[in-house]
Amino acid sequence: MLSIVTRRVSQALLLLLVMSLIGFVGIHSVGNPVFNVVNVETATVEDIRNATIALGLDQPLWRQYFLFMENVVTGDFGTSYVYHLPAFKLLLSKLPATLELAVIAMALAAPGGVLLGLWAGRHQGGAADRAILRGSVLALSIPSFWLSMMLILAGALLTGWFPSGGRGATLSVAGQEWSVLTGDGLRHVFLPALALALPNVALIARLARAGTIEVERQDFIRFCRAKGLSSRRILFRHTLPNISIPLVTIIGMQFGGMLAFAVVVETIFAWPGIGKLLIDSIQLLDRPVVMATLTFISVAFIALNAVVDLLYAVLDPRVRLST
């Protein structure tokens, strides 16, 4: 079990290394970042040359890459061309905002999706089931940026119930600012979290429904019925644990997906997390920050998958015993 996880993680890291090389060459060919640092209209040739040397852009590309990788291993992605702060530190300062957004979104999506899925699966073929199924296809079809904008329109501009963007008041705990600890912050987090949660509700509901239908056909459930257990107890104590593995997988993976999809939602709600940082940095050709953010999200995602793999052993005695 553990060896499978280590092998998969090491393979993924190796490929990330290759991708970082491709990415490094690619981003280098897009545009010269020197022109983002110096003022193009007033800079002399001398200024541009000094800036190039200061940023290390005069070195051959392979040496830049090795220098970059050497620093990456020590958590140093270089200094942001725009903010003049270490890129990784900048990233870490934006991380709490994204994390709390994703956690709240998943806290909305997971119970909602599981309950809808159990309900639909129990009443397979009924009106509620068909409505949930159709609704899930529709929810998965809504482009997330448009959903976010419409949530702003409906929840903020027309009704005034929620603020249209920003993080609101924060409380400082453990050296980081957290929005979820203040009432104002919670009001600010609701709409973006809802935008992130909705497609995940649909995804989790579909999976829970399929699992419920499959499990409820099996003999041990029939035995539970024959024993006279209430249908609620069967659903939550016998069916739910048996469909938990695919659910944990999708919840874990979608949590990582939220870190990536936060790019869209954060941009619209002006939520100062790593997603907005990434898009801003791509547009400003802020290479160190782009590389730091993309690397961070990818590694976080791979780590999350490994954790999910390990969770199987905790949840399913069959997996634990097979090794």
Add this chain to the structure above:
Amino acid sequence: MSIAFIETLRSRMPRGSFPFSKALLGTYILIAFAAPIIAPQNPYDLLQIRGWEASAAPGTLGGDGYIYWLGTDGLGRDIVSTILYGLRISLLVSIISTAVAAVVGVTAGVVAAYFGGWVDALVMRIVDLQLSLPTILVALIAIVTLGPGIDRIILAIIVVQWATYARVTRAVALSEIGKSYLDAVRLLRLPKRRILLRHVMPNSIAPALTLIPIELGHAIALEATLSFLGLGVPIDKPSLGSTVAAGFQYLMTGQYWISLFPGLALLGLIAAINFVGEDTRSKLDPRSKSL
């Protein structure tokens, strides 16, 4: 009598959401083809755009007696026309990229299965990594590497999507390669390319084909998202996604129609494709009926 008539009509109709979504999808494609004929205005032609009629609300009467049914955007372009022309760009980008991704993915899957060894290992490791990362992240990495532009976005969507086809096709091709008719073909000493193209590929292409509608829906959504983030198609030839994006700044001042209607058009298109894809898949795969 009328109830009986409706009942007959209903029993004649195919079941499920298929007819409605198929009709909707057909309408979309027709509209996209006919856009230059039926659109009241050519939004790419600066001479036809009246800047002084910018941000007009839906139903406003324009200078030449034409009613802007869905209003105008911030530059004075008629929203109806922008949707019609944007639809063309969205469909063009997604159809090209889905088609190429399917060809690349099927080829890679067949080649990996046939040759095995390190070719197989290499292709499948790349596929594994790609499919384990969220599509938006892969697309962003591709765009950052390739740079913006309409051809780059097509390339980025291909990069995102080929892996799904490759994985599915490889699995089928592997089981096909074990069958005796392929031993027979091999004994005929046909050239490898001919074996792959004429014998392995046609027999392992079916599952990849059922993926196409679903992936087409993903491609449209992905193009729209990237365009929205300002990393996709250029703003002078807007797709539905970039039209919605352009309306974002006007949303805050209450001009909701600039982003509402193109977004609805986009949602309808993706939903129609997804419903059709869902039906195709459940028809071809009896197992997924329970899903």
